[in-house]
Structure formats: structure tokens, C-alpha cells
Amino acid sequence: MSDLSKLTIAKARDGLTKGDFTSVELTESCLAAMTANKGLNAFITETPEIALERAKQSDARRAAGTVASGMDGVPIAVKDLFCTEGVLTTAASHILDGYTPVYESTVSAKLKTDGAVMLGKANLDEFAMGSANVTSYYGNVVNPWKGKDGKDLVPGGSSGGSAAAVAGDLCLAATGTDTGGSIRQPASFCGIVGLKPTYGRCSRWGIIAFASSLDQAGPMTKTVRDAAIMLQSMAGHDPKDSTSAPHALPNFEDALKGDVKGLKVGIPKEYRVDGMPSEIEALWKKGANWLKDAGAEIVDISLPHTKYALPVYYIVAPAEASANLARYDGVRYGLRVDGQSIDEMYMNTRGEGFGKEVQRRVMIGTYVLSAGYYDAYYRKAQQIRTLIAKDFTDAYQKVDVILTPTAPSAAFAIGENQNDPLAMYLNDVFTVPASLAGIPGMSIPAGLSENGLPLGLQLLGKSFDEETVLRAAGVMEQAAAFTAKPGQ
Amino acid sequence: MSYIIQGETCDWEVVIGLEVHCQVTSKSKLFSGGSASFGGAPNDHVDLLDAGLPGMLPVVNAHCVEQAVRTGLGLKAQINKRSVFSRKNYFYADMPLGYQISQYDQPIVGEGTILLELEGGKTKEVGIERLHLEADAGKSMHDQHPTKTFVDLNRAGVALMEIVSKPDMRTPEEAGAYLRKLRSIVRYLETCDGNMDEGSMRCDANVSVRPVGSDELRTRCEIKNVNSVRFVMQAIEYEAQRHVELYDEGEEPIQETRLFDSNAGTTRSMRSKEHAHDYRYFPEPDLLPLDLTDEYIQNIQASLPELPDERRERYVNDFGLSSIDAGVLVAEKENAAYFEAVAKGRDPKLAANWVTTNLFGALKKIGKPISESPVSAEDLGKLLDLISNDTISGRIAKDVFEEMVENGGDPEKIVEEKGLKQITDTGAIEGIVDDIIAKNPDQVAQFKGGNEKIIGWFVGQVMKMSQGKANPGMVNKLLKDKLSD
Numbered sequence: 001m002s003d004l005s006k007l008t009i010a011k012a013r014d015g016l017t018k019g020d021f022t023s024v025e026l027t028e029s030c031l032a033a034m035t036a037n038k039g040l041n042a043f044i045t046e047t048p049e050i051a052l053e054r055a056k057q058s059d060a061r062r063a064a065g066t067v068a069s070g071m072d073g074v075p076i077a078v079k080d081l082f083c084t085e086g087v088l089t090t091a092a093s094h095i096l097d098g099y100t101p102v103y104e105s106t107v108s109a110k111l112k113t114d115g116a117v118m119l120g121k122a123n124l125d126e127f128a129m130g131s132a133n134v135t136s137y138y139g140n141v142v143n144p145w146k147g148k149d150g151k152d153l154v155p156g157g158s159s160g161g162s163a164a165a166v167a168g169d170l171c172l173a174a175t176g177t178d179t180g181g182s183i184r185q186p187a188s189f190c191g192i193v194g195l196k197p198t199y200g201r202c203s204r205w206g207i208i209a210f211a212s213s214l215d216q217a218g219p220m221t222k223t224v225r226d227a228a229i230m231l232q233s234m235a236g237h238d239p240k241d242s243t244s245a246p247h248a249l250p251n252f253e254d255a256l257k258g259d260v261k262g263l264k265v266g267i268p269k270e271y272r273v274d275g276m277p278s279e280i281e282a283l284w285k286k287g288a289n290w291l292k293d294a295g296a297e298i299v300d301i302s303l304p305h306t307k308y309a310l311p312v313y314y315i316v317a318p319a320e321a322s323a324n325l326a327r328y329d330g331v332r333y334g335l336r337v338d339g340q341s342i343d344e345m346y347m348n349t350r351g352e353g354f355g356k357e358v359q360r361r362v363m364i365g366t367y368v369l370s371a372g373y374y375d376a377y378y379r380k381a382q383q384i385r386t387l388i389a390k391d392f393t394d395a396y397q398k399v400d401v402i403l404t405p406t407a408p409s410a411a412f413a414i415g416e417n418q419n420d421p422l423a424m425y426l427n428d429v430f431t432v433p434a435s436l437a438g439i440p441g442m443s444i445p446a447g448l449s450e451n452g453l454p455l456g457l458q459l460l461g462k463s464f465d466e467e468t469v470l471r472a473a474g475v476m477e478q479a480a481a482f483t484a485k486p487g488q
Numbered sequence: 489m490s491y492i493i494q495g496e497t498c499d500w501e502v503v504i505g506l507e508v509h510c511q512v513t514s515k516s517k518l519f520s521g522g523s524a525s526f527g528g529a530p531n532d533h534v535d536l537l538d539a540g541l542p543g544m545l546p547v548v549n550a551h552c553v554e555q556a557v558r559t560g561l562g563l564k565a566q567i568n569k570r571s572v573f574s575r576k577n578y579f580y581a582d583m584p585l586g587y588q589i590s591q592y593d594q595p596i597v598g599e600g601t602i603l604l605e606l607e608g609g610k611t612k613e614v615g616i617e618r619l620h621l622e623a624d625a626g627k628s629m630h631d632q633h634p635t636k637t638f639v640d641l642n643r644a645g646v647a648l649m650e651i652v653s654k655p656d657m658r659t660p661e662e663a664g665a666y667l668r669k670l671r672s673i674v675r676y677l678e679t680c681d682g683n684m685d686e687g688s689m690r691c692d693a694n695v696s697v698r699p700v701g702s703d704e705l706r707t708r709c710e711i712k713n714v715n716s717v718r719f720v721m722q723a724i725e726y727e728a729q730r731h732v733e734l735y736d737e738g739e740e741p742i743q744e745t746r747l748f749d750s751n752a753g754t755t756r757s758m759r760s761k762e763h764a765h766d767y768r769y770f771p772e773p774d775l776l777p778l779d780l781t782d783e784y785i786q787n788i789q790a791s792l793p794e795l796p797d798e799r800r801e802r803y804v805n806d807f808g809l810s811s812i813d814a815g816v817l818v819a820e821k822e823n824a825a826y827f828e829a830v831a832k833g834r835d836p837k838l839a840a841n842w843v844t845t846n847l848f849g850a851l852k853k854i855g856k857p858i859s860e861s862p863v864s865a866e867d868l869g870k871l872l873d874l875i876s877n878d879t880i881s882g883r884i885a886k887d888v889f890e891e892m893v894e895n896g897g898d899p900e901k902i903v904e905e906k907g908l909k910q911i912t913d914t915g916a917i918e919g920i921v922d923d924i925i926a927k928n929p930d931q932v933a934q935f936k937g938g939n940e941k942i943i944g945w946f947v948g949q950v951m952k953m954s955q956g957k958a959n960p961g962m963v964n965k966l967l968k969d970k971l972s973d
Contacts, residue, residue, distance in 0.1 A: 096542070105543060183658060207541040219869050241545050242775050320773050326586020327540040331639065342581055342637070369577070369768035378770060441907045462733035 004029035004166035006169040009074050009226040016062060016073050023024045023062070023073030026172075026444025027055035028118050030075040033170045034119065035146070042165040044080045044138045045088050046120035051075060054117040061115065063383040070253075074116025077165040077174035080121035081128055082108045082217075083206040085293045087118075091208045092126045092136035095328045097335045105206025106238045107175065107217045119171050120319055123161030126355045128182055128210040131427035132354035133160025133363045134418060143190060144168035144486035147451045153411040156186030156196040156427070167486055173230050174219040178206060179214045180313050181407075181431025184443040187220055188406035188456025190282035191445040192485065193473070194220045195227045195430075198464045199438035200245035205236030209324040210438050212243075214435050216218040224444065224473045231466065246276060247464055255467035256474045261295030263472060266399035270306035271430060273408060280405045280455060283447050287457040289352060290479035291472065299399050303391040309433040315368050315381035316436070321366025329343065355408040360421065391439040396462045401472050404430050406443040430458060440466045444473050454484065490749075491659035492700060493728060496736045499700040502728040503708070504663050504693060505617075505655035506720075508670060509648045510680035511557045511624070511688035511830045514686070518623045518647035519546030519589060526686055529630075530640035537646040538626075540584025541895060545774050552647040553778065555679040556596050558622050559649055560678045562795055563616050565600025569780045571620075573772040574889075578765045582626035582639050590650075592769040595620035597776065603797055604651075605815045606664040614666055615654035624648050649680065655694065655705065660721035668819065672796050676821050684715050691720050695727040697735070707741050713754055714748045723748040727755050748770050792861040799824055807836035816844050823848075824860045829859075834872050840870060846886070850893045863892045884908050884956055907921035911958045918951070920958065921966045924949045935971050943967055 004026045007015065015021050028033035031048050042214035083089045090096045104112065113116070125135040132154035133141040143153040144167045155164040159176035165187035166174050176183040178196035187194025195218045202217040209215060219230035232252050238244045267288060272281070284306040288298050330336035330349030337348035354362065368377035395402065408425055417424045434441040440463070443456035457476065461469035493500045515523050522535035537544040574592035575595065597619035604612045626644035628637050637779045651670065657663050671682035671689060682689050696708035709727060714720045724964075726748075731741045745754040778844050794802070803814035817827045817840060826847075831839035847868065851861060871888060874880045880888065880903055888899050903909055911917055924946060925932055934942050943964070950963045 038511070066832065074590060089542070091542070099542070101541070101543075103541075205545050208542045209774075240547060242547055243773075279869055283534075319770060323577055323587050323768075326579065327584060329579060329581075329586060331581050332539055332584060333541070342578075369765045369770055371768075374768075410862075486491070 005033040005075075005171065008222045009172050010223065012074055012172055013070050019472050023055040023058040023075075023117060024052060025117070026073065027051050027075045027132065030119055030171050034165075037168050037170055039166055040142045040164045040170070041139050042123055042141055042146060042161040042168065042170055043120040044090055044092060044123050044136075044161070047087055047118055050087070051117050053117045054112070054115075057288070058115050059119060062132070066198055067115070069114035069233055071111060071233045073117060074115070074172050075117040075119050075228075075289075076111065076188075077120060077122040077162055077171045078111075078118050079107055079124055079159055079162050079175050079177060081177050081208045082175060083208065084108055084118070087272065089121065090138070090210070091128070092138055092354070093328075093358070094137040095335045095349070097332075099334050103205075103206060106203035106240065107207065107234045109206075110236065111120070111175070111233050114390065119283050120437050121261065122159070122174055123159065125158035125182075126358050127175060127208065127321070128155070128158040128179055128215075129321070129357050129361055130157040131181070131424055132414075132417065133186070134158040134414065137353050137355060140414055142155040142414070145191065145362070145411060145453055147413075147453055151413045153453070154189065154414050154416075155477060156189035156411065158182040159186050159220060162185055163192060163194070166192045166222060172401065173219060173226055175234065176220045177215055177217050178431075179210050179216075179317060180434065180435045181428040183218045183220060184441055184456070184458060185407045185427055188445070188454065188458075189411040191454030191456075191482065191486070192220060192222055193224055193227050193442070193444055193477075194218065195231060195442045195466070195469075196434070196440060197231060197235060197466055198245070199439045200243055201246045201440070201464065201466070203236070203237045203240055203241040204271070204468060205240040207475045209241070209320075211320040212324060213320060214317055217292070224477045225253065225256055227381050227442070227473075228256060228470050238433040245464065248465055251452040252466060252470060255346060257469050259295060259449045260291055260475045261294040261471055263291070263401065263468070264399040265296045265300050265472070266299050266301035266395055266402040268301050268304050268395070268402060268404060269402045270302045270308065273429060275311045277449075279432065279449055280408065283455055284405050284457065285405070287446055287476060287480075290476050294475045294479065296472070299396045301399060301402070301434065303388075304397060305384060305387045306433055308427055309388055309436055310326065310425060312381045312384045312388065312434060313428065313432040315377050316385060318365030319369050319378050320365070322362045322369065323355070325358070325362055328438045353483060357421070369466075374435055385436050388433055392433075392439055392460075400462070400468055402460040403458065404458045406430060409447040410451060410453035410455055417466050433461050439463050440469050440475050442469050444476050444480070446476065446480045447482065450482055454482075491661070493697065493732045495732045500697045500728075500732045500735075501658055501700050502660075502724065503655050503696045503698060503705060504657035504724055505708075506653045506657070506663060506666060507692040507694070508651045508667070510559070510651060510674055510682070510691075511691045512552045512621075512647035512649055513648055513679055514549060514552050514555060516549060517645035518549050518552050518621065520645050521645055522645055524646045526688070528642055530638070531642060533642040534644070538584065538641050538834070540586070545646050546589060546772070548775060548778065549647065549689045552621060553780075554788060555598070555647075556619060556649050557780065557785060558677050558792065559651075559674060559679045560597030560600065560619050561692065561785075561789050561792055562601060562673050562679075563597070563600035563619065563651070565616055565619065566598035567592065567780065567785050568596055569785075570594065571596040571778045573621075573775045573778070574769045574773050575620075577768040580625065581637060582641070582644065584626070584641065584644060588623055588625065589772055589775075590622035591620035593775075600718040602666065602669055604662060604669055608817075612662065614662070615844070617652040617654050619651045621651050622648050642731075646940050650926060654914065660724045663693065663724055664717045664721045667720060670747060671819070672819050672967075676793055684717070686713065690715060693720055693724055693727075695724055695731070696741075697731040709741055709743065709755070710745045711748050712745055712758060719748060722750075722753055723755055726753060730755070744772050745772050757943055757963050758947065764932050802837075803840075807831065807840070809837065809840050813840050813844055825860055826861070826865045830869045830872065830958050832869070834869060835876065838872055838875070839869075842872060846889055850889075854893070862894075863889070867892060867897070867899055874899055874903060878910055878912060878959060880908055881902065881912050884910070907958060911954055914962065917954070917962050917966055920950050920953050921963065921970060923969055924953065925970055932971065943971065946971070
């Protein structure tokens with residue numbers, strides 16, 4: 001039964017319903033795959049006891065005819081940025097040493113209520129800051145895909161553990177969070193589906209904050225349908241998060257029923273960046289043609305402020321992070337490195353507790369908010385952010401969705417870009433604008449690079465119109481017929 | 489009432505602005521469900537957010553917002569329909585988030601005014617610059633352990649209103665009057681209990697001096713967290729004198745934060761401008777801007793109680809009280825309520841006189857607040873009734889009142905039991921008057937000889953003989969009639 005972990009959520013749902021296998025069998029298959037693939041370093045904490053207990057409960061519910069949802073009995077990985085009651089929660093940082101929350105994040109609590117089985121806490125970039133999952137205190141994650149030269153590759157980041165676990169069939173699906181591309185870019189690097197919902201669609205309560213105005217939880221799955229099923233369990237208004245939207249939830253899976261006839265798909269000219277590999281350009285064109293063949297209309301559009309998105313993001317996100325990470329001071333929980341005075345204790349604790357990338361961003365954030373620099377950096381960035389959002393609002397007067405590549409490259413080797421933060425930041429060039437605008441974005445595996453590595457295409461939608469994104473993604477998924485698996 | 493400090497080269501006046509932190513009266517904290525009540529064992533009233541745990545988010549307490557708007561309306565201030573919470577960033581062990589959630593460039597309440605009552609019935613208007621909402625910090629305890637500091641987070645996250653005045657005050661007395669008036673207003677509104685000794689009202693004073701006649705604003709010092717009206721006045725007095733002395737010596741004060749030492753009556757430097765924090769304010773991304781509708785503001789306006797200024801005016805216009813007496817009565821809400829209970833259906837001037845003179849005097853003597861007065865408003869009212877219907881004289885009433893203060897009780901019963909009822913029987917008084925006239929021919933002769941003042945002596949004798957119970961009016965009339973015969 002070891003192949004059960006390769007199932008999609010939808011297939012598992014069918015199998016469980018028919019009684020072909022139990023949640024316990026499904027879970028055991030995943031646990032075995034996790035053990036066999038420890039080398040990927042996809043998990044920081046494995047929770048087999050919790051998983052088997054929840055699987056048993058799920059099987060009992062099924063036997064009693066009280067199945068909670070389409071996720072009931074489905075084993076998933078939970079990014080270790082979601083606080084989980086009684087389970088070590090690290091944000092992949094040394095500074096949260098030994099931190100075990102007494103509360104469960106809203107999103108993981110909703111998944112639990114819906115019957116999902118948590119296998120463990122997935123590795124990530126420290127405090128979700130990174131695009132290659134190399135900043136984790138618990139070591140880098142290895143992409144299950146290998147290039148022709150056989151080198152170990154990064155899975156992307158920051159939800160690298162989640163992406164690797166899904167791509168390597170260690171679980172059926174995983175939660176991710178996306179601040180500037182942290183769901184979509186690793187999904188692209190690992191050949192899976194990743195959906196960043198509209199800002200406000202999923203509650204941020206209990207998710208360790210990186211940049212509050214950008215952070216958003218979303219599903220990382222093997223198929224578009226699975227993303228719809230899982231989003232259903234993750235989304236919804238939460239009075240504990242003032243920025244969560246009080247909108248009623250549609251049935252996301254129903255959105256897959258329609259077609260894309262007459263759908264207007266925008267192709268933004270500003271996303272043809274210098275140095276983008278021609279194979280990505282070609283794949284982008286191919287994606288447009290798939291939609292066109294299915295009856296959609298392709299429209300050239302302009303998002304004029306796109307080139308400012310990356311600099312704006314690397315001002316706004318670190319600014320918020322510099323404040324969000326101020327609570328890690330060694331006073332109440334996590335790591336404390338003593339000193340002769342309280343200031344020295346702060347410096348020792350934060351100096352040892354935070355990795356280099358986190359320190360870099362805290363310092364950038366502190367700088368851009370400082371007296372004398374605020375207007376030139378933070379205020380200006382917020383003004384441009386408004387213009388970037390307006391670019392999209394204007395574009396959506398003409399089109400229903402926008403198609404772009406997800407990332408400017410395929411997965412790269414571990415160690416590459418390591419000493420060049422700017423090159424690393426460029427990974428987010430296509431994903432960051434949607435984050436700044438708060439609109440939904442989704443990466444769908446669309447093809448393989450010349451080196452045999454997966455490449456994703458990104459669909460962006462209107463605010464709170466994940467349904468159209470899912471429908472278009474479903475059509476593309478079918479046309480792409482992406483069946484490649486790592487290690488084949 | 490000018491307050492001028494004579495320097496060596498010129499005369500100086502003081503420029504004072506006050507920042508007052510008022511703890512909002514509320515069951516729970518500004519952004520969490522943690523209890524906002526005073527006291528409790530350390531860290532008893534701490535919610536997940538108050539402890540700054542990862543992933544926790546603030547949610548604005550609607551009641552606290554309403555209290556801030558209520559206070560703003562009570563200060564006749566502009567209510568800003570859109571306000572924004574901001575993060576004020578700095579590290580301190582008792583501030584778990586590493587930032588204080590406050591309001592910066594868009595506070596909930598804008599400009600308003602407050603009317604001060606000064607000595608001699610004078611008044612002065614002081615401008616309010618703004619009122620904003622913010623979360624309090626916790627408390628660091630340095631005296632619990634030889635080398636460690638302990639932290640109590642009970643107060644962390646409790647809602648504060650920071651009320652900032654314009655630099656409109658010129659004397660320590662005005663600053664004192666400002667604090668008392670502000671306290672009176674928030675107590676009337678029930679938005680803050682105003683207890684400075686429990687720290688639910690705390691004052692920072694900004695002080696500078698300038699040559700009389702100048703309108704410049706010179707370097708100011710901020711004196712932090714002074715915890716009584718008297719101390720605020722003392723601190724200002726000391727600080728102003730210090731500035732003048734510096735200028736006299738050819739030096740200048742430096743802009744800094746100072747602490748008041750109430751034992752020494754002096755201020756000392758806490759941190760200078762160079763060491764001032766860069767708070768790196770930016771809009772709190774975990775909260776949406778606070779948008780208020782006209783209807784919401786109007787509903788609060790409609791529910792405002794009568795405030796001290798309006799009440800004083802009513803006492804003057806409707807009751808004919810003097811502005812000073814009215815001012816004394818309305819300053820504390822409880823006093824005003826007591827007075828109104830006594831005055832109801834009675835002569836308000838008589839009631840005011842008894843409350844401000846006899847009752848307040850007695851309370852001061854026994855050191856009790858009006859809420860613990862041994863004489864209830866109902867009983868004092870009864871006492872006034874006994875005076876008005878001539879059952880007892882004003883003099884006897886004072887004795888009865890003393891008895892009430894000492895042992896409590898119903899004045900009617902005291903009068904009854906002690907046989908203090910006024911003698912209003914003409915025959916009985918006439919008997920005493922005749923007796924006195926008969927026994928004192930010398931004094932009668934003096935009267936007849938033109939010394940009419942001596943009638944006072946006769947009244948005294950009659951009162952003495954009746955043990956004070958004879959109706960003084962009747963005694964006077966009878967004596968005049970009989971002596972003039």
C-alpha cells in the first residue's frame with residue numbers, strides 16, 4: 001500500500017468513501033514515505049502519533065457516517081509557521097527554541113476540524129524569509145527533482161518543506177504561506193500547484209507573522225482540484241483577525257465545472273524581463289495558447305508600475321518584519337542568551353537567535369522606518385504600492401485573469417545565489433506584484449525545462465475571485481497534461 | 489493671578505503643557521480579552537496577545553473606542569471620523585510586542601477646550617491638542633530579586649487615552665486646576681476613574697520659561713509620570729525656577745525627559761534628546777483604519793450626561809447659587825448628586841450652604857469621602873425641613889447635625905429624644921420674657937435710656953433660659969413689644 005501517499009486529495013476522498021483503504025493506511029503510507037525521504041529534510045518536526053490518532057478518529061467518523069469534509073482523513077504537512085497546540089513551532093528559527101504554543105492557528109484548527117491529518121511541521125526559510133529554503137536554522141530542504149547533472153537543488157522558498165513534501169509524495173498536500181511568492185515560487189520549482197488566495201481570505205491568527213499586510217496562507221497540492229478542496233477548509237472570516245474578510249465563501253470546487261469560453265486573459269508586457277530564459281518565454285506563450293484553444297481571448301495589457309514592485313516589496317516587508325520580530329527578545333519564551341544588562345541580553349539573544357537573512361531584513365526594515373528616512377523609503381513605497389494595486393484594478397477592467405510565468409528560472413543548485421541577496425530577491429519578481437496588490441495568484445506546473453526541471457505558470461485574478469483563477473487553472477492543467485514526477 | 493519669576497536680567501513667565509494618560513474604564517483591554525481590572529496577582533490578567541506570543545493579533549475593543557469618543561465630546565473636541573493605529577517601536581522588558589500600539593498622525597480626537605476655574609471665581613480656557621488611544625505597557629519590578637527584574641503584564645494592553653493640552657497654562661495653579669477639571673470631566677463621563685494614586689490617571693508636564701511679554705516657545709523639559717496634582721504643581725514650580733537660574737547663568741536648558749523626586753521636591757535628568765528613542769512609527773498593519781459614522785458619533789453625543797460646566801450654570805441660573813458655591817458643588821460628581829438630593833423640594837441656597845459649609849467641614853474633619861458620609865442626603869434634607877418648618881432653630885440644627893455626624897441617625901428622632909423642639913407657644917415664651925424683664929430692671933432702664941442694642945442681651949437670656957428652644961423671631965418680637973411699653 002506504499003503508493004497511497006502518491007494519491008491526490010480527490011482520489012483519496014474517493015477511495016476513503018468507497019472503503020478501498022482507511023485513513024490509517026493512507027497515513028501509514030505517508031509516514032513511511034517521510035521516513036524513506038529524510039534526506040529531503042522536508043520536516044522540522046514529525047508528528048506520527050498525532051497523525052495516527054487523528055487518522056483513527058477519521059476512520060471512526062467515517063464508520064459512524066459523520067464525515068467532516070472532503071479533507072477528512074487526508075494526511076497533510078503543516079508549514080512550521082502555523083502555531084500548533086502542544087507541538088513545537090519554530091518558524092525555522094533558533095530564537096524560538098523549544099516554543100510549544102498553547103493555541104492552534106485558525107487555519108490549522110479549521111483543517112483539523114475538517115478532519116485533515118497532520119503528519120508534521122514542514123521546514124521553511126527562517127521566519128519565511130527566503131526564496132530557496134536555505135535560511136532555515138534546521139538546515140536546507142532538498143528539492144526531490146534533480147537536474148541532469150544530478151546536483152541537489154533548492155525547492156524554492158519560503159514554503160520549501162511543504163513543496164518538497166508534496167512533490168516527493170510524502171503527503172497528499174501541505175499548507176503554505178505566501179508573503180511575496182512563498183507558495184507560488186516553490187510550487188513552480190517543485191512541479192506542484194500552489195495557490196495564494198486574496199489577502200484576507202484566510203485568517204492570519206496563529207500564523208507567525210513576517211509581513212502583516214502581505215502574509216496569506218494557502219494550499220500547496222498536486223492538482224488544481226485539490227487546491228480548491230483544501231482552500232475550502234482553510235478559508236473564511238475570523239473575528240480574531242481584523243484584516244480577514246467578512247465575505248461568504250463560495251464552493252471552490254464547483255468553480256472547476258465551467259469552461260473558459262470568452263474569458264479574457266491578460267498578458268502583461270512588463271513581465272518580459274531582461275535575461276529571462278527563452279524556454280520560460282516559450283512556455284508562457286504555450287500557456288496562452290492552451291487557454292486560447294479552450295475559447296479564451298488573449299489580450300495584451302500593461303501593468304506600468306511592475307518594475308517598482310520588487311524594491312517596494314523589499315521596503316514594506318522588512319519594515320513590517322522589523323516590528324513583528326521585535327517580540328523575540330529573550331524575555332518570555334524561546335532562546336535567551338544572558339548578558340550583563342538587559343540591552344546586552346537583547347543583543348546576545350537576537351544576535352545568536354536570528355540568522356543572517358533575518359538580521360539583514362530587520363536592519364533594512366529598521367532603517368527605512370527611521371527618522372529622516374521614513375518619507376524617502378517607507379512612505380514612498382506605500383504610495384507606489386497603491387499605484388501597483390491600481391495597475392491591476394485598471395487591468396481588470398479589460399481582462400478577467402492575467403497569465404505570467406511564476407518565476408524567472410527553474411530550481412537552482414543549493415549554494416547558488418547564496419552570497420548575492422539581490423540575485424536571490426529576483427526570484428520573486430513575478431510573484432511580488434500580486435502580493436502587494438493583495439490579489440489571488442496561483443502557480444500551475446506547465447512543463448519541463450531543458451534540464452528536465454518543472455516550470456510553473458502563474459494565473460492572477462481579481463480580489464476574492466479565486467473561482468475564476470481555479471477554473472482557468474483547471475483548463476491549463478488539463479492542456480498541460482503535466483504528469484512528470486521527480487526521480488523519473 | 490500672574491506668576492512671574494524674577495530673574496537677574498528680566499522677569500520670566502512659565503509656559504506649561506500637560507500630557508495626561510487616562511486609563512479607560514473598561515472590563516477588558518484595548519486589543520485583547522484580558523481583564524483590565526486593577527490589582528490581581530502578578531500576570532493574572534494576561535491574554536495570549538498581552539504576552540506577545542507569536543501569531544497573536546490585536547482586535548480593537550469597541551467599548552474603548554466609544555469611551556474615547558465620549559471623552560472627546562466631553563472636551564468639546566473634534567471627533568475624527570477616520571483614525572489610524574500605529575506602532576511605536578522600542579524595546580523594553582515590560583512591553584512584550586516590542587512596540588506599543590498607539591495613534592500617531594491620525595488620532596481619534598482632535599482639538600477641543602477645557603474651562604478652568606481659578607481663584608476668585610476667575611475662569612480660563614485651555615486648548616486640547618488631541619486625544620489618542622493606546623495600549624499601556626506592563627510593569628517592571630526591580631525590588632523582587634537581587635540581580636533580576638521581574639515583569640508583571642497585568643497592565644500590558646490596558647487602554648489609555650492620552651490627552652494632550654496646548655501650551656496654554658502659565659502658572660502651577662492653572663496646571664492643578666486643569667488636572668482637577670479634567671478629572672472631574674472624565675469622572676462625570678465615567679470614561680476614567682481618575683485615581684492618580686492607583687495610576688489610572690498619570691501626568692507628564694512640559695515646562696519652559698520665556699521673558700514676560702515674549703511669545704516665543706523656548707526649550708522645554710518633559711517631567712514624566714507625576715502622580716498627584718500637588719506634585720505636578722511642585723514639579724512645575726521647581727523646573728521653571730531651574731530654567732530661570734540656567735538662563736541667569738548664561739546657560740540654556742537642554743531638551744530632555746526628567747523625573748520628579750517627590751521627597752526632595754526636585755527634578756532630575758532621565759534621558760536627553762540625544763538618547764531619545766527613534767520610535768519608527770508606522771501604521772499598524774494588523775488593524776484597519778478606524779472609521780466612525782456620523783450616526784455613531786451623534787448617538788454618543790445624545791447619551792452624554794450633564795457635565796460640570798453645564799451643571800454649574802444650571803445651579804447659578806435655576807437655583808440662584810453663587811458661581812463659586814456652584815463650582816464647589818459640581819467639581820465632584822458625587823458631591824453634586826448629594827447636593828441635588830438634599831435640595832430636592834427644598835430651598836437650594838439653604839441646601840448649598842449646609843452642604844458646602846457644614847457637611848464638607850465635617851467630612852474634612854473626620855477625613856472621609858462623601859461616599860462614606862455618616863450623614864445621608866436624606867437625613868440632611870430632613871434636618872433642613874425641621875429648620876424650615878420652625879421645629880428647630882438654626883442653632884439647634886447645628887447641634888443636631890453634630891450628633892448626626894458622630895452617631896448617625898434620623899434628625900427627627902434626635903430632636904424628639906433630646907427634647908429639642910422649638911418653643912413656638914406664645915404663652916410659654918411670654919412667661920420667660922416677663923420673668924427676665926422683671927428680674928433685670930437695670931438693663932430695662934438702659935434700653936429705655938436709648939441703648940437699643942441691649943435687646944441682644946435680653947434675647948440671649950431668654951434663649952439660655954429656654955435652652956435654645958425658644959423661637960428666636962418670636963422672642964425678638966415679644967421683647968421689643970414689652971420693652972417699648
